Amino acid sequence: MKIVHFSDPHAGGPAEDLLAYIDKRWVGVFNYNFRRKFRHDMTKLENAVRYILDTKPDVAVCTGDLTSTGQPGEFELVRPILRPLRDSSIPLIYLPGNHDCYVKRPKCVKAVNEMVEYLTRGDYRFGDLPVVREYAGVEFLLLNCSRPSNLLCSWGFVDPRDAEYIVRECGAPRKGPRILVSHYPMIEHHPILRVRHRLFGQQRLLELLRSHQLDLSLCGHVHKPYLEVDDSGRGECCAGSVTRNGSMVEIDYSESENRFLYRTIAL
Secondary structure (H helix, E strand, C coil): CEEEEECCCCECCCCCCHHHHCCCHHHHHHHHHHHHHHHCCCHHHHHHHHHHHHHCCCEEEECCCCECCCCHHHHHHHHHHHHHHHCCCCCEEECCCCCCCCCCCHHHHHHHHHHHHHHCCCCCCHHHCCEEEEECCEEEEECCCECCCCCCCCCEECCHHHHHHHHHHHHCCCCCCEEEECCCCCCCCCCCCCHHHCEECCHHHHHHHHCCCCCEEEECCCCCCEEEECCCCCEEEECCCHHHHCEEEEEEEECCCCEEEEEEEEC
């Protein structure tokens, strides 16, 4: 089976209402206007969509941060780019990132909820997570770790009830490989240095990953792509930022060899 994995486009724009200047959005708007818009090229996301449509993988996976501050207008910037993929027959998994869930303002919450339903063609809602989906004999365990956090941090959190759900699913008889999909990396080698960007509460999921009850973790959040896998390709794959690096990851699972193979796609 073939998976194409991309992440973190970070579409951005101006503050869309006055309240944006008194909540966390002003941080994201400032960051976008003085840094991100010079580093992130949205034409790379267009190229990614064209590649996916041409190659027709078994599933496409987006691990979040479509936006910079989760404002409705930012989601509308990426909607027409992703529409051809959404309107195709290729299954699309989308897990929102912390920037998609930036603040608790009702219109921003509504925007991310609508985008989840739109991109998944109503297959699941944001509030349904965690859920399990199966494509081509591979189980995908979809986990939300993204919630609004404080002004200076981009923390993620694994809810204990969600962790218990994943543990129960991994205790069931296997149908094939199991892939955890989330915005945040499960593996963190520098918890002190990266304290502002950390995920909390993932210990039980890490144990499942290390014992191969979970075969693979697909994530974004960290903009530089990396692979931390063993000889069988099991471990963690971070796609990085599709618009900053101009790349995404193509993953092939070989049933005969029982291993995952990876290829970086330059866009």
